[in-house]
Amino acid sequence: MRHFDFAPLYRATVGFDQIADMMDRVLANDVSQQTYPPYNIEKTADDAYRISIAVAGFSDRDLSVEVKEQALVVSAKKAEDEGNRTYLHRGIATRAFERRFHLADHVRVVGAIHEDGMLHIDLAREIPEALKPRQIEIAKPTRAIAKDVVDADKVN
Numbered sequence: 512m513r514h515f516d517f518a519p520l521y522r523a524t525v526g527f528d529q530i531a532d533m534m535d536r537v538l539a540n541d542v543s544q545q546t547y548p549p550y551n552i553e554k555t556a557d558d559a560y561r562i563s564i565a566v567a568g569f570s571d572r573d574l575s576v577e578v579k580e581q582a583l584v585v586s587a588k589k590a591e592d593e594g595n596r597t598y599l600h601r602g603i604a605t606r607a608f609e610r611r612f613h614l615a616d617h618v619r620v621v622g623a624i625h626e627d628g629m630l631h632i633d634l635a636r637e638i639p640e641a642l643k644p645r646q647i648e649i650a651k652p653t654r655a656i657a658k659d660v661v662d663a664d665k666v667n
């Protein structure tokens with residue numbers, strides 16, 4: 512229903528491809544988008560973040576965390592039950608999932624920890640020295656030295 516064509520933006524701009532791609536992703540997200548598993552994103556310091564995903568019922572072997580093409584991809588596939596179990600009620604969802612998080616420029620994954628049914632992924636933003644703000648010294652103008660200046664009266 513809501514389809515916008517951003518092709519004119521690609522022709523009229525240089526270096527802003529990320530903005531158009533981001534708008535495409537946002538508009539392509541459906542309201543009925545998957546909400547499993549639930550997650551939190553928190554800011555732990557000025558340049559540090561943590562994504563916490565509820566992964567109850569999954570072991571470390573079932574989980575996969577990888578970074579590819581500026582995206583953090585967290586996926587899980589539960590191994591089949593070896594035992595022959597009969598459930599009266601099955602309320603713990605252990606279905607396979609894949610959750611993607613788009614990473615901003617200069618954000619890298621520091622590590623991941625799986626404890627107490629939660630998968631914690633730590634992120635850090637590391638801005639290169641060349642992109643950090645720096646103070647430019649303002650130089651004073653150099654004055655002409657008096658002996659190099661020729662007086663007009665002496666020339667004629």
